[in-house]
Amino acid sequence: MTATTSQHSSTEAADTPDERALIARCRRGDAAAWDELFERYYDPVGRFVFQYSPAFTREDVEEITQEVFLAIVRNIDSFRGNSAFQTWTFRIAINKARDFIQHKSAAKRGKGMEHVPLDVSNPNNGTPLEIPSPASGPDEALISKEEMVMLRQAVDRLSDPCREIIELRYFGDLSYEELAATLNLNPKTVSSRLSKCLDRLEEIARPLFAGEKTRPFSV
Incomplete structure (x- = not known):
């Protein structure tokens, strides 16, 4: 169940002047700017939500x-630029995904293995989110999903600081610099905390995976 990621994210630690200008226009109520912001950030947020839980259906991902984005519209004035805007949206997505899971019925969670659709689309333009299709066969895909369900259970049992840093690092693909800025930590502390949190995640996940000793993530 090893899922590794690169040391550096493809996103930058700070917003570009163009992004800052776009956010400023949104704050002034520029409708065209809001349209542009949705087009720019909808897919990254949708992919983040999709990866957050293997139990989410297409409709779940779209709803969350x-x-x-409703929360972004209501709270954009509270964005201070201490982290990249996309990072700020990911933190909102974490909260909304958690709220959704908490309110989801226990009956639906107990239905067992369900198909997870890979054709989630952006409702603003109808284009599909760029979520890669699995290369494995049906049996391997089911095993992979089962492992992801157990991994999600393990992550949910972490303390809030550990859960947040792991979700932002591995689901949001934030770099160490972005994590440091977002969590108000220095990069060395980020590395140390992430390592300790991965150790704790391994302790929790090992019984769920019947003694498998491979870390679900690599630093």
Whole structure:
């Protein structure tokens, strides 16, 4: 169940002048700017939500993502630029995904293995989110999903600081510099905390995976 990621994210630690200008226009109520912001950030947020839980259906992802953008509209004035805007949206997405899971019925969670669709689309333009299809066969895909369900259970049992840093690092693909800025930590502390949190995650996940000793993530 090893899932590794690169040391550096493809996103930058700070917003570009163009992004800052776009956010400023949104704050002034520029409708065209809001349209541009949705086009720019909808897919990254949708992919983040999709990866957050293997139990989410297409409809779940769309509902949660739309809730994220409603929160962005209502709270954009509270964005201070201490982290990249996309990072700020990911933190909102984490909260909305958690809220959704908490309110989801126990009956639906107990239905067992369900198909997870890979054709989630952006409702603003109808284009599909760029979520890669699995290369494995049906049996391997089911095993992979089962492992992801157990991994999600393990992550949910972490303390809030550990859960947040792991979700932002591995689901949001934030770099160490972005994590440091977002969590108000220095990079060395980020590395140390992430390592300790991965150790704790391994302790929790090992019984769920019947003694498997491979870390679910690599630093």
